[in-house]
Amino acid sequence: MTEFFEVLDRDGAARIGELRLTEPVTTPARLDSVLVDSGSLWAADRGMPDGDDDALTILPHRSLPAGSREEVREAFETDHAETEFPTAAVVASDDPTPQGADAYILSDASGFVGHGEGFKDAIIGAKDALPADTALVLSGVATPRNVALLAYAGVDGVDAKLAKVKGSQGKYLTGDDELFLDDLDELPCSCPACQQPRAEFDREDCIDHNVAALDAELRRVRERIRTGRLRDYIEGQARHDNWLTAAFREFDDQYSYLENRTPIMRKAELSAATSDTLRRVEIQRFAERVTTRYRNRFDNPLVLVPCSARKPYSDSQSHGQFHDAIGYRGHTVSMTSPIGVVPPELELTYPAQHYDSVVTGRWSEDEKGFVANVLEEYLRRNDYPRVVAHVPDHGYREIVERVERDSDLDFEYTVEGHPTDTDSLANLAGALEGELKFSKRERQHNTVKAIADYQFGDRAGDALFGDIDIQTTGRYPKLQVRNADGDQLATMVPQYGLLAMTLTGGDRWLASDAPTKRVEIDGFVPHGSVLAPGVINASDDIRPGDEVVIDGPAAFAVGRAEMSGPEMIDSTRGVASTVRHVRER
Numbered sequence: 174m175t176e177f178f179e180v181l182d183r184d185g186a187a188r189i190g191e192l193r194l195t196e197p198v199t200t201p202a203r204l205d206s207v208l209v210d211s212g213s214l215w216a217a218d219r220g221m222p223d224g225d226d227d228a229l230t231i232l233p234h235r236s237l238p239a240g241s242r243e244e245v246r247e248a249f250e251t252d253h254a255e256t257e258f259p260t261a262a263v264v265a266s267d268d269p270t271p272q273g274a275d276a277y278i279l280s281d282a283s284g285f286v287g288h289g290e291g292f293k294d295a296i297i298g299a300k301d302a303l304p305a306d307t308a309l310v311l312s313g314v315a316t317p318r319n320v321a322l323l324a325y326a327g328v329d330g331v332d333a334k335l336a337k338v339k340g341s342q343g344k345y346l347t348g349d350d351e352l353f354l355d356d357l358d359e360l361p362c363s364c365p366a367c368q369q370p371r372a373e374f375d376r377e378d379c380i381d382h383n384v385a386a387l388d389a390e391l392r393r394v395r396e397r398i399r400t401g402r403l404r405d406y407i408e409g410q411a412r413h414d415n416w417l418t419a420a421f422r423e424f425d426d427q428y429s430y431l432e433n434r435t436p437i438m439r440k441a442e443l444s445a446a447t448s449d450t451l452r453r454v455e456i457q458r459f460a461e462r463v464t465t466r467y468r469n470r471f472d473n474p475l476v477l478v479p480c481s482a483r484k485p486y487s488d489s490q491s492h493g494q495f496h497d498a499i500g501y502r503g504h505t506v507s508m509t510s511p512i513g514v515v516p517p518e519l520e521l522t523y524p525a526q527h528y529d530s531v532v533t534g535r536w537s538e539d540e541k542g543f544v545a546n547v548l549e550e551y552l553r554r555n556d557y558p559r560v561v562a563h564v565p566d567h568g569y570r571e572i573v574e575r576v577e578r579d580s581d582l583d584f585e586y587t588v589e590g591h592p593t594d595t596d597s598l599a600n601l602a603g604a605l606e607g608e609l610k611f612s613k614r615e616r617q618h619n620t621v622k623a624i625a626d627y628q629f630g631d632r633a634g635d636a637l638f639g640d641i642d643i644q645t646t647g648r649y650p651k652l653q654v655r656n657a658d659g660d661q662l663a664t665m666v667p668q669y670g671l672l673a674m675t676l677t678g679g680d681r682w683l684a685s686d687a688p689t690k691r692v693e694i695d696g697f698v699p700h701g702s703v704l705a706p707g708v709i710n711a712s713d714d715i716r717p718g719d720e721v722v723i724d725g726p727a728a729f730a731v732g733r734a735e736m737s738g739p740e741m742i743d744s745t746r747g748v749a750s751t752v753r754h755v756r757e758r
């Protein structure tokens with residue numbers, strides 16, 4: 174049970190936490206001033222320190238060689254659970270055994286920081302073994318340049334030891350570089366230490382600057398985590414040191430480590446500016462769900478169109494023109510890098526209306542391959558009587574032709590010159606002549622079902638809203654789903670294109686065959702939120718931001734998860750889920 178550390182906010186593996194000392198510390202942070210080391214047991218026989226709430230006390234420790242026998246380890250184990258003050262335990266990354274501490278310091282950090290694969294293995298190993306609601310601390314390795322990546326990987330605490338040593342050696346550290354002080358004509362910083370004339374700036378000042386630069390970078394990192402934009406920063410910043418780029422690519426290859434921790438939706442826009450964006454969880458997850466959960470329910474031909482810079486696409490001028498030509502006679506699916514394909518029912522669903530990409534008209538081979546793959550998978554799962562490709566030359570056309578080669582369907586191409594040219598639009602309208610329009614009712618029902626598929630799992634839309642006589646009310650995108658009696662089951666949330674359930678909807682969800690996201694709680698009635706200690710069990714596939722039903726002997730509720738299902742079970746502190754509606758049993 175951790176009493177003195179709580180995770181308050183999450184952005185992938187990175188988190189904002191609070192170390193509850195007399196003076197609380199918001200993490201990720203530099204912990205030099207609060208870490209008190211009681212020393213190694215190898216050097217001397219040490220009694221239990223007194224400790225207090227002002228500091229994070231590192232209890233006496235012994236680093237044991239890797240592979241030491243179990244009974245040897247147990248004999249040397251320190252019992253943190255019996256202390257009443259904040260404690261940290263020193264563990265080796267190859268044997269990170271939980272000891273009831275509030276924080277864990279990896280003793281071999283200087284061995285793996287600097288090596289992409291080793292760093293990834295050490296961090297994931299430690300995170301898997303140690304409770305989610307404890308702080309992970311690396312000592313003697315942080316620099317202004319690497320600390321953003323350390324936090325991105327899930328590190329909560331660092332110190333300034335290395336930055337000070339480098340300063341004393343005349344190495345001037347910045348967020349992008351390590352420079353020899355003697356080589357600098359100007360100081361590229363305006364911290365207090367750097368205010369003085371260049372000639373008077375000595376190694377003592379360099380130490381002060383390095384610490385200030387580390388602190389500034391940590392402030393930047395915390396702010397990025399709060400706004401859900403740390404990954405955007407990492408993709409650019411990591412370029413300044415190759416091992417950092419290697420490390421974050423290593424983490425991209427560990428999809429489940431990041432996917433478990435990545436929220437279902439965010440307020441912030443996602444910046445798609447590098448080739449690595451294709452690998453990030455939000456992009457991969459959308460593509461995966463569109464090709465394994467989404468199901469087309471229209472009988473009309475597929476019309477492939479290019480995306481627009483303006484989001485949602487249907488608000489753009491070009492898509493307005495496509496719509497005038499198509500007029501609900503075709504199922505208009507947008508092709509885009511880096512998202513893949515976006516069916517119209519999901520055009521509001523995160524991140525489909527939340528990304529901003531660099532528009533040059535040039536497609537990299539990676540982008541073409543990615544979009545072609547998604548389109549191919551999409552067509553394998555969804556049957557269409559015809560495919561009309563209303564796409565421009567260059568990237569788009571090449572991708573569609575690549576997919577057509579492996580398809581049984583003959584694609585019809587309708588663009589001459591530009592997709593919004595009069596001739597092109599006339600071709601598009603002509604291609605759909607004789608096709609029947611689908612109704613507004615069909616459109617709205619298919620939209621809420623498609624979102625349910627996407628959000629809850631394969632076939633969830635039919636299981637939840639299929640075999641009852643549902644009705645939709647309200648004006649798109651603010652749709653409400655109601656049963657035959659008019660009771661509201663769910664609301665579509667336009668900002669994220671996801672569903673929020675009512676209690677009646679929650680009842681129906683639990684009773685249906687749809688995959689549920691269920692949080693089982695103890696015998697209490699939650700108000701506003703459910704705290705992690707009250708959670709008895711939680712579905713494995715719950716992600717931060719997911720819609721959940723909360724079920725216990727005293728209450729039934731619906732709400733939104735603040736942490737993943739595994740973290741809810743693992744944690745003894747923090748808000749597991751917010752509660753929207755609750756009913757006492």
Ligand SMILES: [Zn+2]
Pocket residue numbers: 362363364365366367382383385386
């Ligand atoms: Zn400075």
